[in-house]
Amino acid sequence: xxxxxxxxxxxxxxxxxxxxxxxxxxxxxxxxxxxxxxxxxxxxxxxxxxxxxxxxxxxxxxxx
Amino acid sequence: xxxxxxxxxxxxxxxxxxxxxxxxxxxxxxxxxxxxxxxxxxxxxxxxxxxxxxxxxxxxxxxxxxxxxxxxxxxxxxxxxxxxxxxxxxxxxxxxxxxxxxxxxxxxxxxxxxxxxxxxxxxxxxxxxxxxxxxxxxxxxxxxxxxxxxxxxxxxxxxxxxxxxxxxxxxxxxxxxxxxxxxxxxxxxxxxxxxxxxxxxxxxxxxxxxxxxxxxxxxxxxxxxxxxxxxxxxxxxxxxxxxxxxxxxxxxxxxxxxxxxxxxxxxxxxxxxxxxxxxxxxxxxxxxxxxxxxxxxxxxxxxxxxxxxxxxxxxxxxxxxxxxxxxxxxxxxxxxxxxxxxxxxxxxxxxxxxxxxxxxxxxxxxxxxxxxxxxxxxxxxxxxxxxxxxxxxxxxxxxxxxxxxxxxxxxxxxxxxxxxxxxxxxxxxxxxxxxxxxxxxxxxxxxxxxxxxxxxxxxxxxxxxxxxxxxxxxxxxxxxxxxxxxxxxxxxxxxxxxxxxxxxxxxxxxxxxxxxxxxxxxxxxxxxxxxxxxxxxxxxxxxxxx
Amino acid sequence: xxxxxxxxxxxxxxxxxxxxxxxxxxxxxxxxxxxxxxxxxxxxxxxxxxxxxxxxxxxxxxxxxxxxxxxxxxxxxxxxxxxxxxxxxxxxxxxxxxxxxxxxxxxxxxxxxxxxxxxxxxxxxxxxxxxxxxxxxxxxxxxxxxxxxxxxxxxxxxxxxxxxxxxxxxxxxxxxxxxxxxxxxxxxxxxxxxxxxxxxxxxxxxxxxx
Numbered sequence: 001x002x003x004x005x006x007x008x009x010x011x012x013x014x015x016x017x018x019x020x021x022x023x024x025x026x027x028x029x030x031x032x033x034x035x036x037x038x039x040x041x042x043x044x045x046x047x048x049x050x051x052x053x054x055x056x057x058x059x060x061x062x063x064x
Numbered sequence: 065x066x067x068x069x070x071x072x073x074x075x076x077x078x079x080x081x082x083x084x085x086x087x088x089x090x091x092x093x094x095x096x097x098x099x100x101x102x103x104x105x106x107x108x109x110x111x112x113x114x115x116x117x118x119x120x121x122x123x124x125x126x127x128x129x130x131x132x133x134x135x136x137x138x139x140x141x142x143x144x145x146x147x148x149x150x151x152x153x154x155x156x157x158x159x160x161x162x163x164x165x166x167x168x169x170x171x172x173x174x175x176x177x178x179x180x181x182x183x184x185x186x187x188x189x190x191x192x193x194x195x196x197x198x199x200x201x202x203x204x205x206x207x208x209x210x211x212x213x214x215x216x217x218x219x220x221x222x223x224x225x226x227x228x229x230x231x232x233x234x235x236x237x238x239x240x241x242x243x244x245x246x247x248x249x250x251x252x253x254x255x256x257x258x259x260x261x262x263x264x265x266x267x268x269x270x271x272x273x274x275x276x277x278x279x280x281x282x283x284x285x286x287x288x289x290x291x292x293x294x295x296x297x298x299x300x301x302x303x304x305x306x307x308x309x310x311x312x313x314x315x316x317x318x319x320x321x322x323x324x325x326x327x328x329x330x331x332x333x334x335x336x337x338x339x340x341x342x343x344x345x346x347x348x349x350x351x352x353x354x355x356x357x358x359x360x361x362x363x364x365x366x367x368x369x370x371x372x373x374x375x376x377x378x379x380x381x382x383x384x385x386x387x388x389x390x391x392x393x394x395x396x397x398x399x400x401x402x403x404x405x406x407x408x409x410x411x412x413x414x415x416x417x418x419x420x421x422x423x424x425x426x427x428x429x430x431x432x433x434x435x436x437x438x439x440x441x442x443x444x445x446x447x448x449x450x451x452x453x454x455x456x457x458x459x460x461x462x463x464x465x466x467x468x469x470x471x472x473x474x475x476x477x478x479x480x481x482x483x484x485x486x487x488x489x490x491x492x493x494x495x496x497x498x499x500x501x502x503x504x505x506x507x508x509x510x511x512x513x514x515x516x517x518x519x520x521x522x523x524x525x526x527x528x529x530x531x532x533x534x535x536x537x538x539x540x541x542x543x544x545x546x547x548x549x550x551x552x553x554x555x556x557x558x559x560x561x562x563x564x565x566x567x568x569x570x571x572x573x574x575x576x577x578x579x580x581x582x583x584x585x586x587x588x589x590x591x592x593x594x595x596x597x598x599x600x601x602x603x604x605x606x607x608x609x610x
Numbered sequence: 611x612x613x614x615x616x617x618x619x620x621x622x623x624x625x626x627x628x629x630x631x632x633x634x635x636x637x638x639x640x641x642x643x644x645x646x647x648x649x650x651x652x653x654x655x656x657x658x659x660x661x662x663x664x665x666x667x668x669x670x671x672x673x674x675x676x677x678x679x680x681x682x683x684x685x686x687x688x689x690x691x692x693x694x695x696x697x698x699x700x701x702x703x704x705x706x707x708x709x710x711x712x713x714x715x716x717x718x719x720x721x722x723x724x725x726x727x728x729x730x731x732x733x734x735x736x737x738x739x740x741x742x743x744x745x746x747x748x749x750x751x752x753x754x755x756x757x758x759x760x761x762x763x764x765x766x767x768x769x770x771x772x773x774x775x776x777x778x779x780x781x782x783x784x785x786x787x788x789x790x791x792x793x794x795x796x797x798x799x800x801x802x803x804x805x806x807x808x809x810x811x812x813x814x815x816x817x818x819x820x
Contacts, residue, residue, distance in 0.1 A: 013363070020367055028380050036380065037667045038315045038660035039370070042283060045656030046366060049279055049649040053247075056645040060637030061251050173639045244646045248639050282650045286657025293759060298749030301661055301759075307751045312664045316657050 007059035014051020017043055090175035091583055092164050095182050097479060099157025100472075102185055106149035108546070109193075113142035115539055118503075122536035124524035135520035136203035137224070141192070143206030144228065147328065148235045149189050151464050155331035156181075156242050158471050159270040161479065163246065165574035166264045168255025168592070170584050173248035174241075181238040181245070188234035195224030202228035205518060207317065210302035210310045214294055226295060229288045236281045236288070243277035246270055255573070257592035261355070264572045264595055265348060268355050269334030272362040276323045276330075280366070284320035287313065311378045318369040326365045328460060329427075330358065332467025333398065336420045339474050340402055341596075342568050343417040344409025351595060354401045357394035364391045374443045381440050388438035395431060399424070415489030416568075419470035422497055426462025430455055433508065448518075451511025457504045469496075469549075476553075477567045481579040482560030488552035495545035502538030506531035571596035644797035648804045651767070655808055658760050662815070665752040673820060674753050680746050681757070683817040690733040691813050694768075697726035698806040701775075705799045708782075711789035717782050720795075723802065724775040727768060734765050757816060764805070764812055771805050774798045 021043035028035045089095060116138045120128050129135050164172055172178045195201030199222020204213040213225060250271050254263070263271075291313065293299035300306040302313040341348045348354060368387045370379040402424055411417065433455045437443045446452065469492075476484050515528050522528055566575040575598045577586050590601040637645070666672045673681070704719030738758075748758045778798045781787065787795055 016363065017366070024367075024380070024383065027383065033380055034378055035667070036315065036370075036378070037663040038312055039319070041660040041663050042316070042319050042653075042656050043367070045652055045659070046279060049652040049656070050275075052652070053275065053278065053646060053649045056637065056642060057247065057251050060642045060645075062636040174643060240647075240650050244643050244650075247646055248642050252636055252639055252642065278646060278650050279653050282654035283657040286654050286661075289763070290658070290661055290759060293748065293755065298747075299755040299759070300749070300752040301665070301755055306749075307669065308755075309664060309668055312661055315664070316660055319657075319660075 005058065005061075007055050010054035010058040011051045013054045014047045014049075016047070017050055018047035021047060088179075090171075090179045092160050092172045092175065092178060093479070093581065093583075095178050096157045096159075096161030098182050099153050099160055099185075102182070102189075103150050103154035103157060106145050106189060107154070110142050110145035110150055111543060111546070113138050113145065115543060117142060118536040118539040120520060121522075121532050123533065124522050124526075124529060126521050129520065132520040133200065133203055136205075136518070137196070137201040139518055140202050140205050140228075141195075144192065144202065144232070145189070146460075147206060147324070148232060149185065149192070151328045151460065151468075152235075152239065152324075153185055154468055155273070155328070155464070156239070158335065158468075158475070159246060159266075159273075159331055160242075162475060162574060163267055163270050164249060164253070165478075165577070165581065165585055166267050166572045167250060167253060167258060168573050168586065168589050169249060169253035170586070172245050173253060174245050177241050178245055181242045184234050184238040188231040188238070191227050191231040191234070195222065195227045198222040198224065198227070200224045207321070208291065208313075210291070210294070210308070210313050211304060213291060213313075214303045214305075226292065229292045229295075233285055233288050236285045239277050239281050243274035243281075246274040247278070250274075255589050255592055261352065262592060262595045264334075265337040265351070265354060266331070266334035266572075269330040269337070269358055272358050273327050273330045276327050276362055276365065280320045280323035280327075283316060284324075287316040287320070290316075311373070311376050314373050314376065315370070318372045319366075322369040322372065323362075323365045325459070326361055329464050329467075330361070332423070332464040332471070333358075335467050335471040335474070336402065336423050338570075338572065339416045339420045339470050340405045342474075342570050343412050343414060343420070344406050345412075345569075346405055346409040347571075347596060348401060349404035349407075350397075350401045353397055357397040357401075360394035361391060364394070371438065371443070374440055375447045385438055385440050389435070392431065392435055392438075399428065399431075414473070414568075415484070415486055415493060416470045416474040418490065418493045419466045419473065422493065423463055423466040423470060426458055426466060426500070430458030430460075430462055433458065446511055448516055449511035450507040450515045450517060453517055454504050454507035454511060457500075457507075461500055461504070466496075469493075474568065475574075476556070477563030478574055478579050478581070480557060480560075481563050482556045483563050483567060484556045484560065485552050488548045488555075491548045492545050492552070495548070496542060499538045499541030499543075499545055502541060503535045504538070506534050510535075566598065569602070571599040573597055576601065638793050640793045641796050641800070644800050648800065651804065651808075655760075655763070655811075658756075658763060659811075659815070662756045662760060665756050669752050672753065674751060677744075677746055677750070677753055680741060680744050681817055681820070683813075686733050686737040686740070687813065687817065690730050690737070691809065693726045693733075694730050694806050694809050697723045697730070698803050700726065701799045701802045705792075705795055708787050708792045708795050709789055713782065713785070713787070716787070716795070717779065720775060720779045720782060724772065724779055727772045727775060727802075731765060731768055731772065734761070734768075760812055760816065764808055767805050767808070771798070771802050774801060 021040055024043055025035065025040045027033075086094060086098065089098075116129075117135070120126070120135060120138075126132070129138075160172065160178065164170070193201070201224040202208070204225060208225075208228070215225070250263070250267060290299065290301040294301050294303050294306070294308065298306070300308040302308045302310055304310055337348055337354065364387060368384055368391060370384045371388045373379050374381060374384070433451065437446060437452065437455060473484050473489055476482070510528055510531050513527060515522060515526070522532075563579045565578055567579075568575070572595075573586075573589065573592075574581070576590055590597050594600055636642070671678075700719045701723040704716045704723060707713075707715035707719055741757075746754050746757065748755055775798060778795055781794065
């Protein structure tokens with residue numbers, strides 16, 4: 001199956017945002033700068049939501 | 065495929081088009097037209113508000129407005145109306161009309177929810193404007209920062225700010241439902257043979273835009289709800305006097321409002337990407353690169369929001385500056401896609417192409433002045449000055465609005481069966497192009513010399529007088545350019561040249577049916593072997609062959 | 611993976627085994643629509659949670675001293691949580707029943723789910739009354755505002771879910787569902803599970819993490 005058709009690969013987009021969220025948390029945390037909890041929360045939630053959306057769209061598409 | 069007679073006679077298709085039909089329709093084509101007409105009405109209202117702003121600013125001193133608070137209402141409502149009631153729904157309207165046709169579907173996935181999404185908009189607009197009649201419209205800027213949005217220090221007289229909140233929650237809900245509709249339509253209802261990478265670019269941009277709407281708009285809804293609780297139930301989210309945090313509003317608000325700017329421009333880019341190939345007689349250069357660039361913009365668009373907040377002191381500056389510069393890369397890729405589509409093409413300078421070229425040049429300027437602001441030290445000086453006003457109008461007006469007019473001239477024949485007049489179209493383009501640049505180019509200099517945004521008046525010895533006057537003249541020139549447009553529409557609807565199925569020798573499926581299409585869209589579909597099925601049909605071979 | 615056009619209910623080969631799907635092998639449109647709607651709801655609660663975590667980080671002590679023991683993990687919310695979790699189980703039992711065409715079992719299970727959902731709401735309202743009398747109100751600083759906003763919007767979503775369950779129950783009793791046609795049941799159950807998951811997140815964050 002084409003990589004873009006495999007539902008599991010759809011989760012990659014979610015992982016991307018969770019990674020960004022982790023970076024966004026880790027750098028200020030270890031660097032001693034102001035930590036934006038609101039932004040970390042929203043980015044992490046975005047990862048979950050994106051993964052869910054990408055999965056259902058790819059898995060739910062008709063097979064041709 | 066028979067060409068149609070002048071298509072406004074309902075009898076031709078046996079399909080009623082009376083008032084009742086328009087009020088109760090679930091046909092994506094009619095709903096698309098409703099969106100477009102409604103959006104134009106709000107474009108004119110928002111434009112009048114802008115003229116109010118520009119009239120006051122033409123000369124130093126408060127000449128026309130009784131007090132500065134009315135000025136605050138004018139620019140607040142101008143921004144709010146243009147963003148939420150004009151540009152976003154306008155692009156949704158074009159998407160509504162064109163996307164099901166371009167994927168070969170008979171309608172959107174959820175036609176009744178589609179109608180609901182539309183009808184929420186006039187209601188929302190009414191609520192927003194009701195503020196003017198109940199003591200004062202919202203006046204805290206379209207960005208509604210606290211504590212000003214909490215009626216501190218300037219207390220608002222009426223419920224204008226609360227009406228603003230409720231109106232925007234309605235608009236947001238309409239958008240979210242629409243995005244679900246688009247996504248299900250695009251993923252589930254494509255014609256056989258149309259793989260994802262054979263979809264027209266406009267469908268791709270609507271897809272990415274719908275993802276942004278789906279993910280970002282609910283965050284705005286949550287912010288609006290929290291503001292409502294602060295204002296009406298003694299909440300402590302954003303009100304510093306109550307233990308809240310004003311920067312928290314900015315954070316949550318911009319988490320939506322930055323992706324929002326891509327929501328406001330990506331479909332227009334999609335429309336340009338349909339128009340340039342047709343009028344260059346060449347396929348879009350680098351289809352796949354364009355798709356990935358669009359997806360990249362969508363993804364990166366979520367990680368730059370705090371570049372609107374560099375000066376708050378609460379932002380991790382290097383992260384956002386870097387991400388903001390990064391987003392110039394996929395945008396630049398698209399610029400090259402478009403330019404190389406034109407390069408060595410056989411160009412026909414019809415009005416759609418003129419507006420598309422206007423888009424390319426003006427959006428380029430907007431992108432360049434935006435790149436300046438991405439540098440933190442530069443932004444520290446230019447934040448909240450007229451430089452930003454110049455930037456946002458170059459990308460949103462020079463970009464999206466020119467894209468919208470390109471789309472209007474391109475798809476009006478499909479929607480109505482009539483061509484818009486080329487002469488009047490060119491007059492509109494020239495007036496609008498000159499007026500637009502006269503209004504907004506001076507704002508670069510105004511910003512650089514320190515003129516702040518959102519001020520009703522300025523000192524007569526600041527050196528800003530001539531540029532402000534020029535900008536006001538330009539604003540009225542833009543208003544004047546609307547007149548040939550309206551006349552063009554009026555005349556063409558009655559006696560414009562009949563368009564036939566395919567007046568432009570288009571590439572995509574909407575040109576494979578009558579103008580306007582029958583309610584069920586297609587009698588039969590051509591074979592789909594590339595992203596240009598109608599081109600392939602016309603020339604008897606596979607187009608790009610992927 | 612090719613779909614068998616006659617097999618409208620077969621699930622073995624579908625990557626989303628279990629979801630009712632249409633003849634072309636994808637998830638049916640209404641169910642896909644509900645799933646996407648839920649992703650938007652995740653982002654709505656994300657904004658509220660973002661405000662919660664930001665407020666919590668900015669205000670010390672958290673909980674404020676006057677509310678240190680107000681939110682009790684084993685107070686009325688504990689049985690409410692148990693009920694909501696069980697209601698998700700019964701909801702899924704109902705879905706599985708209608709997939710097998712067991713209409714009586716489906717109606718029983720959805721009925722129990724509905725009752726449990728209503729009980730959750732009643733306990734929530736009762737608990738709000740208790741908290742109000744202890745001084746925790748919407749206007750009681752960021753602690754109170756965030757608590758009521760988060761739990762209040764969750765409760766509103768439970769209420770919406772109760773309405774949906776009621777409609778599904780009514781339509782089920784009117785004989786409108788079969789193993790081949792029950793998209794509304796699937797969509798409602800997905801929504802109900804989502805509401806439950808959000809509650810687990812809320813309960814953990816507000817009552818355990820504190």
